[in-house]
Amino acid sequence: MNMRFVAGVALALIIPALAYAGAAQKPVLDAYAAQAKSEQASFAGFSAERGKAFFLAKHDASAETPSCTTCHTNDPTKSGQTRAGKDLAPMAVSKTPDRFTDAEKVEKWFTRNCQSVVGRPCTAQEKGDFITFMASL
Amino acid sequence: MMPRILAALGMIATVMGMAFLVMGPVASATPAPDPTYVKECSACHIAYPAQFLPKRSWDRILGSLDKHFGENATLSSKSLTSIKAYLEGHAADSADANPRILRDVAATQIPARITEMPFWTHIHGRLLARHAFDAPKVKSASNCTACHRGAANGHFGDDD
Numbered sequence: 001m002n003m004r005f006v007a008g009v010a011l012a013l014i015i016p017a018l019a020y021a022g023a024a025q026k027p028v029l030d031a032y033a034a035q036a037k038s039e040q041a042s043f044a045g046f047s048a049e050r051g052k053a054f055f056l057a058k059h060d061a062s063a064e065t066p067s068c069t070t071c072h073t074n075d076p077t078k079s080g081q082t083r084a085g086k087d088l089a090p091m092a093v094s095k096t097p098d099r100f101t102d103a104e105k106v107e108k109w110f111t112r113n114c115q116s117v118v119g120r121p122c123t124a125q126e127k128g129d130f131i132t133f134m135a136s137l
Numbered sequence: 138m139m140p141r142i143l144a145a146l147g148m149i150a151t152v153m154g155m156a157f158l159v160m161g162p163v164a165s166a167t168p169a170p171d172p173t174y175v176k177e178c179s180a181c182h183i184a185y186p187a188q189f190l191p192k193r194s195w196d197r198i199l200g201s202l203d204k205h206f207g208e209n210a211t212l213s214s215k216s217l218t219s220i221k222a223y224l225e226g227h228a229a230d231s232a233d234a235n236p237r238i239l240r241d242v243a244a245t246q247i248p249a250r251i252t253e254m255p256f257w258t259h260i261h262g263r264l265l266a267r268h269a270f271d272a273p274k275v276k277s278a279s280n281c282t283a284c285h286r287g288a289a290n291g292h293f294g295d296d297d
Contacts, residue, residue, distance in 0.1 A: 064207030084280055085182075111209075116207075
């Protein structure tokens with residue numbers, strides 16, 4: 001098999017994957033967008049930048065989990081580790097494509113982790129920003 | 138050749154025998170866990186064997202999932218009902234549990250965690266004293282799998 005053919009096949013597989021990065025997350029994001037609009041009239045879309053700041057911020061609501069990065073590390077393309085030592089798949093959609101595709105699972109973890117880390121439920125805007133950031137990596 | 142094989146087999150049998158003396162059937166008598174329990178309770182840690190805590194401990198843990206060892210681990214009521222039935226049915230004080238698990242636990246005691254149980258501290262006390270669980274690869278005494286490779290499947294023998 002010649003190298004050019006191999007490279008061609010690899011590109012053919014990679015390009016569509018890149019083009020559609022985040023497409024699988026669209027239904028979940030659309031639902032949060034609708035909710036964000038109803039929560040605040042001034043809602044003007046999600047922002048990966050805001051999501052990044054939120055992810056890296058020290059919320060300090062609890063000593064055990066002051067930040068998302070406590071378990072997920074500063075680099076969402078890397079694996080994280082729970083406090084009990086279990087590996088966590090990377091949050092970045094490019095590394096774990098099925099992240100943020102199961103609405104029920106997404107809501108379960110935002111409910112738990114926002115309460116643990118931020119000390120309150122997250123807004124739809126914060127959830128959408130977070131997913132937008134993870135889908136941008 | 139033969140004597141060497143026999144000697145090797147003898148060694149293996151001795152080691153396994155010693156592990157059995159320490160752990161007894163505790164190491165293997167773990168019933169197949171409930172799928173809801175495994176799905177919901179093994180994201181952060183392994184699905185710990187139900188028989189490692191008495192019913193009263195599981196009830197307290199399930200009743201305070203909003204403050205679960207420093208994290209919120211709340212469940213849907215449907216999952217909670219099914220997990221509660223499973224844990225209660227196979228807890229340390231249920232019919233199918235190894236009676237040794239409850240040794241030295243007073244009936245009035247409600248152990249908050251497995252690592253408080255005498256059966257656990259008896260075996261792991263020296264490791265605790267040496268801070269063996271602080272090693273980065275272990276991270277926490279809750280991380281059974283760091284040393285017991287088969288822990289997620291209920292195997293806790295010295296050679297699992």
